[in-house]
Amino acid sequence: MNELLLVVTIAGERVAIPAAAVESVVELDTLIAVPRAAPHVAGLSALRSRVLTVIDCQRSLELGVSDCSDGIREAAVVEFDGHHYALIVDLVEDVIEALSEPSPVRAAMEAGWERVSKGMVDSESGPLLLVDVAALIAGTSEAKAA
Amino acid sequence: MDDLIADFVAECREMLEALGGEIVAWEAEPDDRARLDSIFRFVHTVKGNCGFFEFPRLEALSHAAEDALADVRAGRRQADGQLVSAVLAIIDRIGEMIASIEAGEEMPGGDDSSLIQALEPGADGQAAPVAVAAAEGQARTTSAPRTIRLSVELLDRVMSTVSDMVLARNELARRLRESPTEVEVGGAFERLSAIIADMRDAITRTRMQRIENLFVGLPRMVRDLSAELGKQVLVDIEGGDVELDREMIEMIRDPLTHIIRNAVDHGIEKPADRLKAGKREIGILSVSARQSGNQILIDIHDDGRGIDGKKLVAKALDSGFLERDEAAKLNHREQLALIFEAGLSTAKEVTSISGRGVGMDVVRSNIERIGGIVEVDSKLGEGTRMTLRVPLTLTIIPALTLSIAGQNFAIPRSAIEEIVRANGESVTLEHLGGAGVATIRGRRVPDVSLAEILGLDSSVEEIDRTLIVLRPAGGDLYALSVDRIHDHEELVVKPAAPAVMATGLYAGTTLADDGSPILLLDPAGIAEVGGVRLEMQERSARIAENPTASITAATEVLLFRALDGSRRALRLAVVDRIEEVLVSAVKKAAGQLRVQVGEAILPLAGAADVALGGDKVRLFRLNDGTHEIGYAFAEVIDFAVIDNDVIHADRPGEVSGVSLINGEPAELVDAHWLFANHVGAAAHTSEQPVCRLPSDDPWMQNMLRPIVEAAGYRVVSEEEETDADLVIAAQGAEVPDDAAKQTIWLRTEPDSAGKKDESIYRYDRAGLLMALKSASAGRGK
Numbered sequence: 001m002n003e004l005l006l007v008v009t010i011a012g013e014r015v016a017i018p019a020a021a022v023e024s025v026v027e028l029d030t031l032i033a034v035p036r037a038a039p040h041v042a043g044l045s046a047l048r049s050r051v052l053t054v055i056d057c058q059r060s061l062e063l064g065v066s067d068c069s070d071g072i073r074e075a076a077v078v079e080f081d082g083h084h085y086a087l088i089v090d091l092v093e094d095v096i097e098a099l100s101e102p103s104p105v106r107a108a109m110e111a112g113w114e115r116v117s118k119g120m121v122d123s124e125s126g127p128l129l130l131v132d133v134a135a136l137i138a139g140t141s142e143a144k145a146a
Numbered sequence: 147m148d149d150l151i152a153d154f155v156a157e158c159r160e161m162l163e164a165l166g167g168e169i170v171a172w173e174a175e176p177d178d179r180a181r182l183d184s185i186f187r188f189v190h191t192v193k194g195n196c197g198f199f200e201f202p203r204l205e206a207l208s209h210a211a212e213d214a215l216a217d218v219r220a221g222r223r224q225a226d227g228q229l230v231s232a233v234l235a236i237i238d239r240i241g242e243m244i245a246s247i248e249a250g251e252e253m254p255g256g257d258d259s260s261l262i263q264a265l266e267p268g269a270d271g272q273a274a275p276v277a278v279a280a281a282e283g284q285a286r287t288t289s290a291p292r293t294i295r296l297s298v299e300l301l302d303r304v305m306s307t308v309s310d311m312v313l314a315r316n317e318l319a320r321r322l323r324e325s326p327t328e329v330e331v332g333g334a335f336e337r338l339s340a341i342i343a344d345m346r347d348a349i350t351r352t353r354m355q356r357i358e359n360l361f362v363g364l365p366r367m368v369r370d371l372s373a374e375l376g377k378q379v380l381v382d383i384e385g386g387d388v389e390l391d392r393e394m395i396e397m398i399r400d401p402l403t404h405i406i407r408n409a410v411d412h413g414i415e416k417p418a419d420r421l422k423a424g425k426r427e428i429g430i431l432s433v434s435a436r437q438s439g440n441q442i443l444i445d446i447h448d449d450g451r452g453i454d455g456k457k458l459v460a461k462a463l464d465s466g467f468l469e470r471d472e473a474a475k476l477n478h479r480e481q482l483a484l485i486f487e488a489g490l491s492t493a494k495e496v497t498s499i500s501g502r503g504v505g506m507d508v509v510r511s512n513i514e515r516i517g518g519i520v521e522v523d524s525k526l527g528e529g530t531r532m533t534l535r536v537p538l539t540l541t542i543i544p545a546l547t548l549s550i551a552g553q554n555f556a557i558p559r560s561a562i563e564e565i566v567r568a569n570g571e572s573v574t575l576e577h578l579g580g581a582g583v584a585t586i587r588g589r590r591v592p593d594v595s596l597a598e599i600l601g602l603d604s605s606v607e608e609i610d611r612t613l614i615v616l617r618p619a620g621g622d623l624y625a626l627s628v629d630r631i632h633d634h635e636e637l638v639v640k641p642a643a644p645a646v647m648a649t650g651l652y653a654g655t656t657l658a659d660d661g662s663p664i665l666l667l668d669p670a671g672i673a674e675v676g677g678v679r680l681e682m683q684e685r686s687a688r689i690a691e692n693p694t695a696s697i698t699a700a701t702e703v704l705l706f707r708a709l710d711g712s713r714r715a716l717r718l719a720v721v722d723r724i725e726e727v728l729v730s731a732v733k734k735a736a737g738q739l740r741v742q743v744g745e746a747i748l749p750l751a752g753a754a755d756v757a758l759g760g761d762k763v764r765l766f767r768l769n770d771g772t773h774e775i776g777y778a779f780a781e782v783i784d785f786a787v788i789d790n791d792v793i794h795a796d797r798p799g800e801v802s803g804v805s806l807i808n809g810e811p812a813e814l815v816d817a818h819w820l821f822a823n824h825v826g827a828a829a830h831t832s833e834q835p836v837c838r839l840p841s842d843d844p845w846m847q848n849m850l851r852p853i854v855e856a857a858g859y860r861v862v863s864e865e866e867e868t869d870a871d872l873v874i875a876a877q878g879a880e881v882p883d884d885a886a887k888q889t890i891w892l893r894t895e896p897d898s899a900g901k902k903d904e905s906i907y908r909y910d911r912a913g914l915l916m917a918l919k920s921a922s923a924g925r926g927k
Contacts, residue, residue, distance in 0.1 A: 033553060033665050034599035036649040036675075044646075044655060044663040050306060051655045051663045053643035085645040138643065 003098045005123065005130070006076060008089040012064035013113075016098070016121060016128040017052050023077045023084075025092050028054065031073075038104055040139040043064070051078060052086040060139045066090075078133050085137055099133030102130050112140075150363065154195050155248045156295050161188050162241050167232055175689065186215045187508055192240060194407065198367060203258055203634050204243055206804050211236045220465075223267060232264035255740060284692050289713030298392070301352055308346045308632070309657065335643065355395050357435045357444075362834055364406060364433060371410045378428040379410055385435035391441055394536055398444065401509040401520070406431070408506070413530050422891055423527065438561050444534040448647055453483030453524040462487065482522045484509040500700035521697040545666065547632040547658075548614070551602035554664050556656060557626075557635055561614040561669040568608065571702065571787060574589035575608060581677070583624045584613055588909070591615065592624045594676035598669075599651065604629055624678045626669075640685065650675055699872045703814070704766075705783040709756040713812045715786065716777070719911070720817040720856070722769040724782070729758045732778075738824065741765065741776045749824035751800070753778040755887050768817060770856040772919070773825040777815070784808065818855050834860045835922040838870040838886050840879070845908075846926065850892075853911070857918040872921045877905045890914075 004019035024047075031054060040060035045052045046137040054075065058066045066088050071122065075086035102119030109129075111118065116135040120127050150879050165188055172181040192206035211233050217223040239261055315338065322335060365381045371484035372379040387635075414420075414429035421427060431448045441785065455478055462484050464466040476484075477633075486506045501664055513534055524530040545556040566573050572587045582593030593613065597604035637656040642665070703715040715863035731742040732750060741750040743765075758778075765776040786807045792814060794803040800902040837854050839846045841863035851861055854874070862868055873886035877893040891905035893915075906913045 020907070030662055032665070034646050034652075034665060035553075036604055036651055038645050038648065041643075041645045046657055047661050051640060051657065053646060055645075081644070082642075083268070085643065114360070137643075137645070 003121075004064060004089075005098050005121065006095050006130065007093040007123075007125075007128065008076065009091040009093065010057045010089050010131075011061060011072070012090065014125075014128060015068060015131050016123070017076060017078075017087075017131050018097075019095050019134060021078045021133050025074065025076050026086065028073045028075050028086060028088070029037070038139050044080070047077065047084070047086070050084055054086045055128055055137055055139075056086060056088050056091075057136055060086075060136050061110075061116065062140055063112055078137075080134055080137055087133070087136060096125065098130075100124055105129065107137050114138075151199060151247065153245055154199060154451075156193075158192060158244045159248075161191065162237070162244070165237070173230050173234070176227070176230055178637070182215065182218060186212065186219060188237070189215065189240075190508070194403065194442070198370065201243070201247070204240060205874050207236050207239060207258050207261065210265055210507070232261070236261050238759075293411075293917060301349070305349050308342070308349050308492065312340055312346060315339055316861070334381075340451065344347075352392070354389045355392045356386060357388045357390050357395065357442075360390075360395050360399055360402065361386050361433060361435075367403070368406065368410055368431060371407065372414075375837065376416055377410065377417060379414055379426050380430050382430060382432040383434070388435040388437055389443060390435075390536070397512060397606075398518075398534060398536060401512045401534065402433075402444065402446070404506070404509050405534075406433070409446060409448040409450065409530065409532075411552075413448040413452075415451050423451075442536045444536070445531060446534075447529060447531045451530040452526040452528055453482055453485060453522070454531055455484075458484040460480070479523070482524055486520065487523060525872050530873065544634055544658075547630065547635055547636045547664065547886065548612075548628045548630065549630045550596050551604045554632070554658065554662075555596075555667050556563065556635070556664050557614065557616070557669065558653070559665045561616045561636065563617050563623060564624075564770045565631065566613050568611045568613055571791060573613065581626075581731075584627075586613070586615065586625070592678045594624055594626050594672060594678060596626055596628050598670070599672055600674050606630070616673075622673075622678070624673055626672065637664070637666065672895075675829040691895055694881065703786055703788055705812060707780045707783060708752055709758075709778055709780050709781070713783070713810060714779075714815050714816045715788070715805075715807055715812045716766065717817060718722075718770075722767040722768065722774070724764060725776070726762055726764045729763050732758060732763060741778075743767065743776065746774065748774050748776045750776045750778060751820050751824055752776075758790055768820065769884040770817070770821050770825075770858075772858065773821060775820060775824045777820065782845065788814075817850055821856060825917075834858060836860050836862055836867075836868060836886075837918075838862055838864055838873040840864055840875065844878065846874065846876075853914060857915060858922060861917065872918070890917050890921065 002089060005016035006019045006025075007016055009015075019115075022137050026047055028045045031041045031045055032051075034041055034061050042054040042056040042059070045054050056066045058064050073088050074090075075088045075094050076092065077084060077086050098121045100122040102121050105117060105120045113129065116132050118130040118132045121130050122128075154875060165185065170185050172178060172185060175181070189208045189211045193212055194203040196208065204747075214223070214229060214233065218225050219230070223229070235462040237257065246432045250491040317715050319339070321748055322332070361383050364383065368379050370382045397650055414422065415425075416624065417427040420429065429448060429450055431446070432587060433444070435442060435444045459468065459473050459476065459481050463470060463473055467484070468810050474915060486509070510520050513536070518534060521533040521535070522530065523533075525916055533696065539549070544559040546559050547554055547556050567587055568575060568584075574585045575593060576585070582595060584591055584593040585589060594603075595604075595608070595611075606629040608627065611629060614631070615623060615625050615628050616827075617623050618636075635658075639654040639656050641647070641651055642655045646655070650671040652671070656664050656666055659665050677720075702718040702723055704718050705713070707714050708714045712776045725743050727743055732753065733740055733742075735747075738754055739750040740747050741763075742748075743843050748767070752765070753763070763778050764780075765778045768775050768777055775825050788805055788807060792803040792805040795801055798816070798819055800815060801813040802819065805814060806812075835858065837850060837859035840859050841847065841856065844926045854861055859872065862870060864873075870886035872888050872890065873881055874890045874892060875881045877891045881889055892908040893905040894908060896907045896910075906917055907915075
């Protein structure tokens with residue numbers, strides 16, 4: 001059985017997140033800002049009395065800011081290192097099966113993508129970039145320094 | 147006792163399970179230090195506990211194994227296959243015995259000496275194999291525990307489910323309010339709400355325990371220990387009501403036990419030695435817990451012989467922990483910290499209680515695992531203080547919720563000293579080079595704007611904000627200005643994600659009653675980010691020294707309209723309270739107007755030459771410390787502060803001067819004159835006591851003199867040739883010996899320099915009046 005992938009759209013690009021890492025897909029409505037936190041930390045939200053740290057994936061990739069003004073955002077909830085995070089994405093598409101092991105991408109990608117890339121996987125809908133959740137959460141290097 | 151044994155059994159069982167893998171790994175690689183250490187800790191723990199429970203066989207076994215392992219740790223012996231299997235046989239035997247203790251059976255008979263013998267270097271032959279599995283299988287079927295051990299994760303899950311239930315209930319409540327419902331439905335809903343609230347309470351409590359539960363066994367343990375060692379120890383326990391997360395309590399149980407064992411065993415001396423050292427025979431061991439900021443502090447202090455840092459260093463050099471040049475650089479504190487290194491102990495002899503240098507490294511690793519710190523401080527010959535600092539996260543803490551720019555935050559209540567309004571009378575805000583400074587009742591503290599720290603736009607003007615005066619753990623006071631404060635709440639604080647903690651501003655996150663997340667602010671972190679220089683301000687800088695400032699701050703007056711319609715002001719401090727009496731209670735008697743208030747008859751001022759209209763009259767009750775008079779008035783206008791110049795009256799009288807108060811002129815009533823004329827004539831016919839005040843000190847003359855005079859003294863300058871009863875001088879000033887019979891020293895800082903310092907803080911009015919009173923009472927002697 002091959003690895004399952006959650007296909008999402010971030011900054012207009014279809015990418016894959018390992019489905020095993022994803023606990024659920026939610027729609028966030030309330031967002032509490034965290035002043036002074038790194039820019040890709042969009043804020044906090046609550047899900048079933050757990051606090052979620054909301055990560056703006058687009059911002060983490062340095063590809064602009066997700067528009068949170070309309071209130072409701074789709075997000076994938078992941079647990080990493082004992083904390084729960086909600087990753088804001090443009091759109092959650094589907095769960096599909098990976099048809100190959102990740103292989104290195106040999107083309108030059110944008111810096112943000114390069115940083116979070118775990119390689120390329122084949123799927124029924126063509127090759128997809130496999131995204132490293134930990135790298136998305138960590139954000140840019142300046143964010144860490146800040 | 148049964149509970150304690152059950153705990154012991156459960157703990158051993160857990161450790162045995164965890165040890166299973168380690169033992170196998172150790173067998174494969176006997177030189178593995180980490181494995182050796184963890185096995186060593188297990189036998190050490192067993193030894194310590196069974197000494198307490200009186201399981202002599204267990205104790206003998208574990209002590210033997212510990213001895214052998216200690217030799218290996220110290221490098222005196224190599225771990226070979228023979229030793230490994232001997233130790234394994236002992237651990238198996240321990241497992242077997244624990245199983246029978248758990249089953250409540252008699253300890254099975256048998257001789258362990260062959261097992262112990264097998265540990266000896268060069269011993270041959272294998273120890274008899276033990277049928278552990280069978281024994282365990284048996285034990286499990288027969289045991290019927292009254293308590294069960296739950297994993298905290300399960301409790302967490304239950305708790306989070308209950309929280310969800312509360313949220314669902316809130317939602318339902320809102321729906322019910324919006325639509326018309328029948329009374330029965332409402333009633334049922336109420337019941338459901340009450341049950342959910344109860345349940346939430348109970349679940350919350352399953353996680354919280356008073357630290358008392360941890361302390362309750364200590365006196366007995368110390369008693370047994372000290373009896374065994376021939377010592378006398380008194381245990382003093384404080385702060386048992388501090389609440390700690392159950393998990394935390396479990397985590398600090400062992401370290402605390404170790405520290406106390408060490409204190410009794412190595413710290414406190416034998417009675418004879420104590421007497422020789424000039425101490426009381428009975429040693430004192432005090433254990434206290436308190437909450438400080440976002441930490442729980444547990445102090446264990448003994449008045450024993452203390453730790454010799456130099457000896458520790460020598461020991462560390464011997465065993466190769468430390469290089470000679472490194473050792474030379476260590477300060478006292480760092481020397482003491484060596485006690486936490488594995489395999490280091492200053493104990494001369496090895497006892498069955500403690501003392502193979504195992505305790506302290508275990509203590510440290512256990513405390514650090516839960517994010518805590520152990521500190522040690524010791525004075526040779528005087529005692530040792532160990533402090534465990536355990537974080538508060540995972541505990542429920544009382545907090546204050548506040549908002550800034552519409553967003554809610556919480557702050558731990560324990561750090562809050564007081565809350566004042568920025569526009570309050572006793573508060574002034576100033577800016578110095580862009581930094582805020584708040585002066586609160588004469589005390590200057592840095593003022594940090596939370597909006598600025600957080601980079602939020604606050605629509606509330608600086609002057610309308612609320613100042614929260616904070617004292618972070620281990621830090622200095624500062625004021626945090628926020629838009630508004632809301633409510634006191636008990637919050638379950640959870641650690642926040644690293645990206646949030648990286649800001650240094652937050653101590654964790656929590657959920658409000660409505661289910662929305664709230665950030666808990668970290669007072670120490672805010673001080674750091676806000677650039678408050680901790681410990682940098684000198685004490686004197688915190689007290690506003692400028693005398694004009696003090697006067698402005700101190701001269702609070704009550705603005706009122708007198709019976710004749712004039713606008714007058716009276717110093718607030720002399721007004722005791724306001725009374726309303728019937729006009730008929732005012733009589734002219736014994737040469738002046740007097741008023742009856744309750745049981746007392748007071749001289750009445752302010753009502754001369756005025757016809758009293760209506761049937762009631764309101765009056766201020768003025769008090770000078772000994773006498774009371776009434777002062778009739780028409781209405782109170784306001785509280786005010788004299789901040790303009792006072793134009794003094796030409797001659798003494800009821801009105802001492804006039805000043806602009808709140809933009810209009812007001813006459814200042816001279817309380818001293820009132821007392822002098824209404825009481826003085828009667829009360830001070832006898833000789834007045836005399837007080838000498840330095841005439842060149844404006845503060846003494848302006849501020850102090852009225853008080854001294856009000857207390858019945860005649861004030862003279864230092865040149866005047868008369869016998870003074872009292873002289874008041876600033877601390878450090880020179881006073882000739884013959885100046886007066888008594889001297890009151892005044893200091894400018896609220897805190898006294900020490901116990902021998904008998905001076906009085908100069909704004910300590912009560913203290914001053916007391917001293918004045920006792921001086922005048924004692925003058926006859």
